[in-house]
Amino acid sequence: KAGVTQTPRYLIKTRGQQVTLSCSPISGHRSVSWYQQTPGQGLQFLFEYFSETQRNKGNFPGRFSGRQFSNSRSEMNVSTLELGDSALYLCASSLVLAEGSGANVLTFGAGSRLTVL
Amino acid sequence: AQTVTQSQPEMSVQEAETVTLSCTYDTSESNYYLFWYKQPPSRQMILVIRQEAYKQQNATENRFSVNFQKAAKSFSLKISDSQLGDTAMYFCAFTYYEKLTFGTGTRLTIIP
Numbered sequence: 001k002a003g004v005t006q007t008p009r010y011l012i013k014t015r016g017q018q019v020t021l022s023c024s025p026i027s028g029h030r031s032v033s034w035y036q037q038t039p040g041q042g043l044q045f046l047f048e049y050f051s052e053t054q055r056n057k058g059n060f061p062g063r064f065s066g067r068q069f070s071n072s073r074s075e076m077n078v079s080t081l082e083l084g085d086s087a088l089y090l091c092a093s094s095l096v097l098a099e100g101s102g103a104n105v106l107t108f109g110a111g112s113r114l115t116v117l
Numbered sequence: 118a119q120t121v122t123q124s125q126p127e128m129s130v131q132e133a134e135t136v137t138l139s140c141t142y143d144t145s146e147s148n149y150y151l152f153w154y155k156q157p158p159s160r161q162m163i164l165v166i167r168q169e170a171y172k173q174q175n176a177t178e179n180r181f182s183v184n185f186q187k188a189a190k191s192f193s194l195k196i197s198d199s200q201l202g203d204t205a206m207y208f209c210a211f212t213y214y215e216k217l218t219f220g221t222g223t224r225l226t227i228i229p
Contacts, residue, residue, distance in 0.1 A: 031215060043208065043219040056216050090162060094215075106217065108154075108162035 004109035018079040025093030032074040037088040119144045123220035138194045140209030157205040
């Protein structure tokens with residue numbers, strides 16, 4: 001079956017612009033999480049959605065937002081881009097076996113590499 | 118807050134040898150999950166192995182096994198008979214609810 005699909009794979013933006021990244025989870029997976037990966041900060045949790053509701057949020061400014069659609073596809077948006085937003089953005093989906101237990105195994109997409117100039 | 122520490126930024130080992138990657142974590146929770154993920158040059162994050170904290174038995178997956186010491190909050194990964202395809206960044210991760218906290222990673226290079 002198809003894996004987690006992220007689009008676009010690469011994109012270049014300039015400071016002040018906004019960007020929208022898309023994530024299509026594995027069929028049947030209702031939880032979608034987003035992570036930011038940078039050389040300096042490593043992998044950091046952005047947010048997690050389940051059944052169109054944001055359940056968890058990391059420590060990122062309000063410029064970072066997301067949403068999930070009824071088909072479980074998710075988008076994240078970053079407004080007013082800053083140079084420090086250059087990163088690999090990873091999306092992961094999971095089949096919720098036991099809600100809130102942490103038992104769910106995340107399957108990651110290949111990521112969207114954002115460069116802000 | 119949970120923290121995950123990987124004290125070995127880089128390691129290298131000859132092909133077919135055994136290597137152990139270290140990981141320690143800090144949490145006040147008693148029931149949680151620990152993971153090792155690998156990230157090869159393709160940047161695709163791949164699950165290597167998972168350990169439930171309530172299970173005393175160490176998880177194994179083919180050539181990969183863990184040494185889970187709950188009291189010491191230690192979770193090391195052993196790779197036996199290492200192969201060139203094992204070259205990657207390895208991340209230790211902790212999850213309590215639907216949020217993974219990652220360590221800083223260990224860059225492992227398998228030398229032919």
